[in-house]
Amino acid sequence: MPRFILSPRGLLACLITACLAQSVIAADAPASSSASALTTANNAAVLQHLPFSDRTDFESISRGLIAPFTGQVKDASGKVIWDIQSYEFLDKDQAPASVNPSLWRLAQLNAHAGLFEVSPKIYQVRGLDLANMTIIEGDDGLIIIDPLTVAETAKTALDLYYQNRPHKPVVAVIYSHTHVDHFGGVRGVIDEADVKAGKVKVYAPAGFMEHVMSENVFAGTAMSRRAQFQFGSLLPRGEKGQLDAGLGKSSPSGGTVTLIPPTDLIDKDLETRTIAGIEVEFQLTPGTEAPAEMNLYLPQFRALCMAENATQMMHNILTPRGAQVRDAKAWSQYLDSSLARYGAKSDVLFAQHNWPTWGGERIRTFLADQRDMYAFLNDRTLHLLNQGLTPLEVADAIKTLPGALDQKWYTRGYYGSLSFNVRAVYQRYLGFYDGNPSNLNPLPPVETAKRTVEAMGGSAAVLEKMRAAMTQGDYRWAAQLGNHLLFAEPDNVAGRNAQAEALEQLGYQSENATWRNMYLTGAMELRNGVPQHAGSSVSVDMMQAMTPDMFFDYLAIRLDSEKAVGHDLTLNWTFEDQNQDFNLTLRNGVLTHRAGLNPAADAGVTLSKATLEQISLKQLDFPTAIQKGLIKLQGNGKKLGELLGSVDTFSPQFNIVTP
Numbered sequence: 001m002p003r004f005i006l007s008p009r010g011l012l013a014c015l016i017t018a019c020l021a022q023s024v025i026a027a028d029a030p031a032s033s034s035a036s037a038l039t040t041a042n043n044a045a046v047l048q049h050l051p052f053s054d055r056t057d058f059e060s061i062s063r064g065l066i067a068p069f070t071g072q073v074k075d076a077s078g079k080v081i082w083d084i085q086s087y088e089f090l091d092k093d094q095a096p097a098s099v100n101p102s103l104w105r106l107a108q109l110n111a112h113a114g115l116f117e118v119s120p121k122i123y124q125v126r127g128l129d130l131a132n133m134t135i136i137e138g139d140d141g142l143i144i145i146d147p148l149t150v151a152e153t154a155k156t157a158l159d160l161y162y163q164n165r166p167h168k169p170v171v172a173v174i175y176s177h178t179h180v181d182h183f184g185g186v187r188g189v190i191d192e193a194d195v196k197a198g199k200v201k202v203y204a205p206a207g208f209m210e211h212v213m214s215e216n217v218f219a220g221t222a223m224s225r226r227a228q229f230q231f232g233s234l235l236p237r238g239e240k241g242q243l244d245a246g247l248g249k250s251s252p253s254g255g256t257v258t259l260i261p262p263t264d265l266i267d268k269d270l271e272t273r274t275i276a277g278i279e280v281e282f283q284l285t286p287g288t289e290a291p292a293e294m295n296l297y298l299p300q301f302r303a304l305c306m307a308e309n310a311t312q313m314m315h316n317i318l319t320p321r322g323a324q325v326r327d328a329k330a331w332s333q334y335l336d337s338s339l340a341r342y343g344a345k346s347d348v349l350f351a352q353h354n355w356p357t358w359g360g361e362r363i364r365t366f367l368a369d370q371r372d373m374y375a376f377l378n379d380r381t382l383h384l385l386n387q388g389l390t391p392l393e394v395a396d397a398i399k400t401l402p403g404a405l406d407q408k409w410y411t412r413g414y415y416g417s418l419s420f421n422v423r424a425v426y427q428r429y430l431g432f433y434d435g436n437p438s439n440l441n442p443l444p445p446v447e448t449a450k451r452t453v454e455a456m457g458g459s460a461a462v463l464e465k466m467r468a469a470m471t472q473g474d475y476r477w478a479a480q481l482g483n484h485l486l487f488a489e490p491d492n493v494a495g496r497n498a499q500a501e502a503l504e505q506l507g508y509q510s511e512n513a514t515w516r517n518m519y520l521t522g523a524m525e526l527r528n529g530v531p532q533h534a535g536s537s538v539s540v541d542m543m544q545a546m547t548p549d550m551f552f553d554y555l556a557i558r559l560d561s562e563k564a565v566g567h568d569l570t571l572n573w574t575f576e577d578q579n580q581d582f583n584l585t586l587r588n589g590v591l592t593h594r595a596g597l598n599p600a601a602d603a604g605v606t607l608s609k610a611t612l613e614q615i616s617l618k619q620l621d622f623p624t625a626i627q628k629g630l631i632k633l634q635g636n637g638k639k640l641g642e643l644l645g646s647v648d649t650f651s652p653q654f655n656i657v658t659p
């Protein structure tokens with residue numbers, strides 16, 4: 001992580017793909033446990049509850065295959081950054097005992113990688129990223145919808161297309177929404193010089209750049225750490241490890257995240273453009289899966305692209321890596337608008353994850369079911385919370401989706417989960433407090449754990465109860481007991497091993513890919529410790545997208561208030577190349593800023609935004625920049641040093657499963 005501001009490349013890449021990290025595995029670390037008899041039985045029972053004989057999705061994922069992709073993608077240094085081969089173990093028909101068969105089925109589907117024809121003129125590269133790249137053949141060139149997460153995989157995807165289709169230039173890129181797996185590879189498919197020359201256009205929904213940055217930066221270090229859990233990026237691939245990330249496969253490590261700002265923003269609810277001779281109707285869907293997102297309808301192909309608003313599973317209302325909670329009601333309403341507007345005139349529906357749906361009737365049922373699912377999450381939660389149920393009670397009360405929805409593969413919780421999503425709806429309307437005054441001011445986790453363990457008769461007694469619970473297959477309770485034990489005694493080796501086993505069994509039973517990843521990553525860290533983060537290089541594109549305003553907002557977050565108390569100061573900042581001035585006030589250990597200069601400031605700092613970017617990229621530090629004359633100081637220059645001396649650097653290596 002860079003010293004001065006959080007690396008957006010680091011955080012954005014970590015959010016979706018993986019962090020450049022190496023786990024420190026103790027030579028004598030115990031191996032992960034095998035599926036217990038109860039886990040095996042539980043997983044076997046899943047086969048009776050879901051319609052495994054329906055093979056439509058396997059036909060859909062294979063339909064239109066032009067060229068499979070079986071290789072790896074490496075970065076410039078030769079490091080493997082995409083490895084579909086590592087998922088070859090999914091070949092087996094039968095799910096192993098350590099995998100929920102429903103998740104095994106999804107993991108098999110998502111392992112289909114290659115170039116596919118969706119319909120004549122519409123192609124998708126799947127399995128080269130968590131997301132899909134869609135390529136539309138226009139009259140005078142190609143339109144690319146969503147160029148994947150990193151430039152290396154995006155280039156490989158486009159090369160795969162060119163090896164099999166006529167070589168036409170890319171004349172337009174469309175970013176369907178603000179998440180990095182939908183734009184980060186853009187420099188792998190187009191050249192910015194062509195964009196500047198007007199040869200290539202880049203389309204995005206209104207608010208794109210603001211949301212790309214603001215959605216993730218301020219809590220970014222914690223998000224990237226939690227994303228390691230969600231995507232299971234550091235887990236070995238295998239029957240007892242990571243097999244999927246729900247929306248697709250995930251990267252074992254980095255690659256180059258890039259960004260070229262859009263040239264054309266879509267800002268009307270419905271807007272029609274002709275791009276490369278193809279008519280495209282954009283439907284804006286703000287506040288759904290992303291704060292700025294849009295669907296596309298292609299009338300001449302009778303094709304509907306649902307971006308990430310309708311994938312082959314239940315999506316997240318609140319993603320476990322952490323984010324601001326989404327609006328299930330708005331999501332449902334936009335799905336209904338899409339159904340009403342395009343349902344009768346679509347022969348194929350595709351999205352930027354998973355596989356397409358063909359046939360008007362199936363498309364209409366799919367959209368109606370997805371609409372009902374998100375509406376149910378919202379309305380049923382509100383129905384129950386108005387009867388006094390609190391978050392965990394709501395989650396316990398809603399075990400399945402209603403009616404026929406429960407038996408549809410595309411409503412299963414592989415990425416989002418029913419349990420998590422209904423708690424998210426509660427959070428959206430009522431917040432984290434459950435209304436019970438006993439919970440107004442509870443003791444923090446370590447204190448609670450110590451007293452609970454003592455009240456239960458000490459750690460040996462807790463461990464015994466934990467093992468008894470595991471014998472009964474009651475792994476949820478065992479994990480709760482184990483958590484108290486470890487927060488009271490983090491070095492209790494028997495406790496760590498027992499807790500790792502409880503989490504592994506929960507992971508093996510999970511239908512949800514991200515839950516499995518989180519359980520198994522927790523277990524891995526209990527057995528092997530927290531992975532050492534090798535750090536990651538900073539994306540120049542991301543840094544350039546950061547405004548001075550955001551820089552100061554983030555500086556205020558990094559300020560250690562306790563150190564800063566007693567160092568009151570005011571500083572003027574002039575960005576000479578931007579014609580922008582700011583004044584910063586440090587007062588009461590709190591840093592605030594506003595536009596304009598303060599005539600009474602203690603000191604003035606004059607620099608270019610490029611210098612600030614260089615400092616952020618760790619290519620330069622403040623003293624050197626001052627020495628070289630890149631930063632000019634006026635007044636009491638020591639005040640800048642006082643401010644910088646109170647600023648912390650965040651490390652994403654904090655503990656999660658232990659205090």
Ligand SMILES: [Zn+2]
Pocket residue numbers: 131179181182247308353
């Ligand atoms: Zn995505």
